[in-house]
Amino acid sequence: METLKAGLLGFGTIGTGVAKVFHTNADLMRQRLGMALELVAIADLDVTTDRGVATTARLTTDAQSILNDPQIDVVIELIGGYEPARTFVLTALNNGKHVVTANKALLALYGEELFKAAEENGVRLLFEAAVAGGIPVLSAIRENLGANRFSGVFGILNGTCNYILTRMTEENEDFALVLQDAQRLGYAEADPTFDIEGIDTAHKLAILISMCFGTWIDFNRIYTEGITRISALDIQFARQFGYQIKLLAIGKCEDGVIEARVHPTMIPQHYPLADVRGVFNGVRLMGDFVGPVMLIGRGAGMEATASAVMGDVMSLARQGRAAALGYPPLSMARLPVRPMDEVVSQYYLRFLVKDVPGVLAQISGVLGDCGISISSMIQSERKVGGFVPIVMVTHDACERNIRQALERIDALPVVEGQSLLIRMENSLT
Amino acid sequence: METLKAGLLGFGTIGTGVAKVFHTNADLMRQRLGMALELVAIADLDVTTDRGVATTARLTTDAQSILNDPQIDVVIELIGGYEPARTFVLTALNNGKHVVTANKALLALYGEELFKAAEENGVRLLFEAAVAGGIPVLSAIRENLGANRFSGVFGILNGTCNYILTRMTEENEDFALVLQDAQRLGYAEADPTFDIEGIDTAHKLAILISMCFGTWIDFNRIYTEGITRISALDIQFARQFGYQIKLLAIGKCEDGVIEARVHPTMIPQHYPLADVRGVFNGVRLMGDFVGPVMLIGRGAGMEATASAVMGDVMSLARQGRAAALGYPPLSMARLPVRPMDEVVSQYYLRFLVKDVPGVLAQISGVLGDCGISISSMIQSERKVGGFVPIVMVTHDACERNIRQALERIDALPVVEGQSLLIRMENSLT
Numbered sequence: 001m002e003t004l005k006a007g008l009l010g011f012g013t014i015g016t017g018v019a020k021v022f023h024t025n026a027d028l029m030r031q032r033l034g035m036a037l038e039l040v041a042i043a044d045l046d047v048t049t050d051r052g053v054a055t056t057a058r059l060t061t062d063a064q065s066i067l068n069d070p071q072i073d074v075v076i077e078l079i080g081g082y083e084p085a086r087t088f089v090l091t092a093l094n095n096g097k098h099v100v101t102a103n104k105a106l107l108a109l110y111g112e113e114l115f116k117a118a119e120e121n122g123v124r125l126l127f128e129a130a131v132a133g134g135i136p137v138l139s140a141i142r143e144n145l146g147a148n149r150f151s152g153v154f155g156i157l158n159g160t161c162n163y164i165l166t167r168m169t170e171e172n173e174d175f176a177l178v179l180q181d182a183q184r185l186g187y188a189e190a191d192p193t194f195d196i197e198g199i200d201t202a203h204k205l206a207i208l209i210s211m212c213f214g215t216w217i218d219f220n221r222i223y224t225e226g227i228t229r230i231s232a233l234d235i236q237f238a239r240q241f242g243y244q245i246k247l248l249a250i251g252k253c254e255d256g257v258i259e260a261r262v263h264p265t266m267i268p269q270h271y272p273l274a275d276v277r278g279v280f281n282g283v284r285l286m287g288d289f290v291g292p293v294m295l296i297g298r299g300a301g302m303e304a305t306a307s308a309v310m311g312d313v314m315s316l317a318r319q320g321r322a323a324a325l326g327y328p329p330l331s332m333a334r335l336p337v338r339p340m341d342e343v344v345s346q347y348y349l350r351f352l353v354k355d356v357p358g359v360l361a362q363i364s365g366v367l368g369d370c371g372i373s374i375s376s377m378i379q380s381e382r383k384v385g386g387f388v389p390i391v392m393v394t395h396d397a398c399e400r401n402i403r404q405a406l407e408r409i410d411a412l413p414v415v416e417g418q419s420l421l422i423r424m425e426n427s428l429t
Numbered sequence: 430m431e432t433l434k435a436g437l438l439g440f441g442t443i444g445t446g447v448a449k450v451f452h453t454n455a456d457l458m459r460q461r462l463g464m465a466l467e468l469v470a471i472a473d474l475d476v477t478t479d480r481g482v483a484t485t486a487r488l489t490t491d492a493q494s495i496l497n498d499p500q501i502d503v504v505i506e507l508i509g510g511y512e513p514a515r516t517f518v519l520t521a522l523n524n525g526k527h528v529v530t531a532n533k534a535l536l537a538l539y540g541e542e543l544f545k546a547a548e549e550n551g552v553r554l555l556f557e558a559a560v561a562g563g564i565p566v567l568s569a570i571r572e573n574l575g576a577n578r579f580s581g582v583f584g585i586l587n588g589t590c591n592y593i594l595t596r597m598t599e600e601n602e603d604f605a606l607v608l609q610d611a612q613r614l615g616y617a618e619a620d621p622t623f624d625i626e627g628i629d630t631a632h633k634l635a636i637l638i639s640m641c642f643g644t645w646i647d648f649n650r651i652y653t654e655g656i657t658r659i660s661a662l663d664i665q666f667a668r669q670f671g672y673q674i675k676l677l678a679i680g681k682c683e684d685g686v687i688e689a690r691v692h693p694t695m696i697p698q699h700y701p702l703a704d705v706r707g708v709f710n711g712v713r714l715m716g717d718f719v720g721p722v723m724l725i726g727r728g729a730g731m732e733a734t735a736s737a738v739m740g741d742v743m744s745l746a747r748q749g750r751a752a753a754l755g756y757p758p759l760s761m762a763r764l765p766v767r768p769m770d771e772v773v774s775q776y777y778l779r780f781l782v783k784d785v786p787g788v789l790a791q792i793s794g795v796l797g798d799c800g801i802s803i804s805s806m807i808q809s810e811r812k813v814g815g816f817v818p819i820v821m822v823t824h825d826a827c828e829r830n831i832r833q834a835l836e837r838i839d840a841l842p843v844v845e846g847q848s849l850l851i852r853m854e855n856s857l858t
Contacts, residue, residue, distance in 0.1 A: 021576050021718055031643065032575050115758040125753050128573060134719035136565075136573035142755035143747075144557060144565035146461050147450050147739030154857060214460065214756040215764040223769040229849060233813060234779055237820045238851070240807060241777070248854060258766045266777055266853040272725055273857055275701055284857055289450055290563035290726065290736035292857075296701055297722035307719035310576030318572075320749015324554050326571035327643040329544040335644040337687045340652040348670070348695055350663055378669060384662060391666045420658060422667070424695040425677060428583060428702055428713055428721075 003036040004317040007066035009088055010078035011044035014102055016051040017306030018076060023054050033317050034328050041066050067091045074316055076309060077101040086110055093117045100312040102129035102305055108203035108219050126312035131204040132157055132281040134304030135297040136311065141211045148287025150212040153251040157204040159279035159300045160188045160195035161227050161247040166277045174232050187279060197226035198247060198262040205249035209260055213253040217260060225263035238266050244274040341400040346424040352387035352416040359414045370405040372397045387416045432465040433746040436495035438517055439507035440473035443531055445480040446735030447505060452483045460760050462746050470495050496520045503745055505738060506530040515539055522546045529741040531558035531734055537632035537648050555741035560633040561586055561710040563733030564726040570640045577716025579641040582680040586633040588708035588729045589617045589624035590656050590676040595706045603661050616708060626655035627676060627691040634678035638689055642682040646689060654692035667695050673703040770829040775853040781816035781845040788843045799834040801826045816845045
């Protein structure tokens with residue numbers, strides 16, 4: 001196979017994202033895979049609206065023309081819901097095509113039928129995008145953590161709920177008001193029932209439980225309670241006890257018995273899951289050898305979800321022959337490395353100085369000479385070995401300038417010993 | 430291949446962990462893979478010390494007997510260092526065997542030679558355990574996030590440094606003292622140079638940069654600065670500015686130019702990476718479609734590292750035929766689900782009551798009757814719609830008892846409306 005050919009069912013938000021990745025990162029993916037990926041056709045009821053994405057794919061209203069196209073290797077199902085998605089996926093599998101889907105509702109209710117159909121037809125049904133969007137949690141469970149017996153899986157899996165609870169927490173607002181605002185901003189659907197009642201989260205939990213514990217689970221056995229009864233008052237009390245309230249999916253396996261529940265949950269404030277804010281998702285796994293593993297990232301949205309869909313498509317293209325570094329060794333570049341002198345950063349600078357007048361003027365004079373401007377400063381009362389610490393945070397500056405300035409400052413008679421610099425990193429939001 | 434046969438070089442801490450996974454989770458891995466994994470031989474200079482692990486593997490002092498054993502499919506290299514590890518890995522690859530290694534120093538310096546040898550011999554060289562221990566970050570980059578062009582990778586990759594900085598932060602202690610204590614507790618080596626000077630972190634960053642940006646990087650081009658000059662004073666000042674100090678590996682790629690540096694770095698306190706405490710590791714990736722992704726877990730230790738090694742071994746066994754759910758569909762169980770009534774949890778209970786004497790006695794009387802004991806309580810001054818909120822946190826209790834109690838409490842004339850329960854989850858440390 002020199003080119004893997006894909007057909008897409010559903011040209012909505014996620015479908016548009018997928019078409020965008022096919023187009024934008026075609027060269028990158030070809031380099032990584034040593035083969036090309038081609039989106040040959042897209043089926044949707046609406047083939048006239050401009051999605052603002054460049055694609056060479058044939059547009060059609062006829063899904064069957066994709067399902068029955070012998071040149072298509074992979075069908076990407078992004079229609080959502082039960083029908084016609086279920087019938088389309090079954091048809092694709094029975095026609096010997098691999099399927100990639102983001103459809104958690106379908107898998108939570110009809111997974112057993114679909115996975116067995118894939119097995120019978122010797123093809124694969126992949127679904128990384130169905131749980132926690134762009135976060136590669138399903139493949140971690142399936143593959144790299146596969147040597148572990150899992151005892152628990154915990155997830156913040158619904159961006160709408162987490163957005164609402166985060167705003168209720170940070171702005172002390174009540175549920176109804178924040179929900180309205182979330183709807184206005186596009187973070188909640190016009191009919192938000194599936195999200196705020198926990199059903200979407202329960203769909204995702206069903207998939208996680210099957211993968212972590214190797215069991216089918218009847219979706220109706222998952223206890224599901226939404227966030228509609230939580231008030232700002234409860235969030236404040238929770239905080240007084242040292243907790244945050246999150247809509248948490250909880251899966252446990254103890255002595256061969258499963259616990260499966262989705263409900264508002266108080267999590268100690270200092271746990272990493274408590275820090276998963278806004279539309280972000282987070283999943284925590286507990287394995288017998290690896291211990292706890294946490295993954296955090298975007299759980300929804302056009303681009304993050306498309307990343308997960310395309311990860312699956314690439315996995316099908318590779319057929320287990322992934323290059324160890326992600327790129328075939330002979331395709332690797334030798335990119336230049338920026339000399340440290342040219343690195344730009346904010347800096348924390350700490351000086352120890354004699355407690356005499358004019359010191360600050362001398363230091364800031366040198367910094368000014370070197371083109372370095374100060375963002376904030378602390379001059380401490382406390383003495384260290386008879387000297388006074390002066391601490392500054394700079395605006396962005398170039399390492400070369402900082403080093404020159406420190407050399408000159410350290411030579412001042414009023415300055416003791418070698419001053420300290422610590423680089424800052426503010427790009428990690 | 431009905432059984433994948435592995436030979437292990439190096440029976441130290443990690444080697445012992447690997448032998449333990451082979452033994453403990455043999456059945457689980459066989460179920461997941463649909464085939465068996467067998468550890469047939471272990472080579473170490475010391476074959477007499479009892480490692481306290483059950484294994485049927487042949488013990489030998491002769492590594493060549495493993496490297497030349499035609500029945501061995503995979504060689505697991507856990508010797509560490511450059512030689513003889515490098516020669517052994519090359520011999521294994523040239524003998525047509527796959528290699529799994531945790532040796533970051535070897536890969537950072539000789540990766541290009543080794544990966545090309547693997548490619549030429551049509552075998553695979555895997556190394557998930559080399560970076561961030563049990564956290565499945567390398568496979569995420571290689572596979573599931575492969576559709577992304579990465580712009581940055583950031584990591585807390587050395588447990589020793591993070592342990593020292595965390596204790597300096599939380600206990601306001603100076604470096605030398607905490608280092609001594611870390612050595613006493615086994616969190617730092619007798620010669621801690623590689624860790625505290627940032628060299629181990631730089632080895633790992635070299636690997637991350639190759640994988641994220643598809644480039645070879647000369648290890649000497651990575652700017653590396655350790656944590657020995659950081660004082661408790663600086664940590665306090667950093668905190669005043671709203672930052673934590675971490676030893677951070679920073680890899681960026683901008684317009685085809687790489688930034689590669691390891692140094693103490695100030696990270697805003699509210700960033701998830703700032704919350705990576707003690708011996709834990711954390712990695713943050715930034716991809717053009719997925720956005721930011723964070724992974725947190727154990728970066729070292731016998732068991733977590735063994736989990737990563739065995740994930741690679743399983744990947745070799747699968748050859749890309751991973752079951753979609755991690756288990757072949759026909760091997761899945763139907764485990765019983767615990768009825769919600771029998772779930773045990775701590776509970777937050779919120780009541781709205783009339784502001785009259787004796788209310789608390791009535792409520793706590795019912796709770797006591799139902800066998801529920803209170804861990805803490807807040808009675809608020811503030812009124813809500815003319816009623817007073819009473820909030821309690823229980824000790825572990827059974828859902829059935831809580832529901833019975835709430836039903837009785839809600840029927841009390843002094844209690845307004847429906848009381849609220851929120852379950853708590855304290856097992857996520």
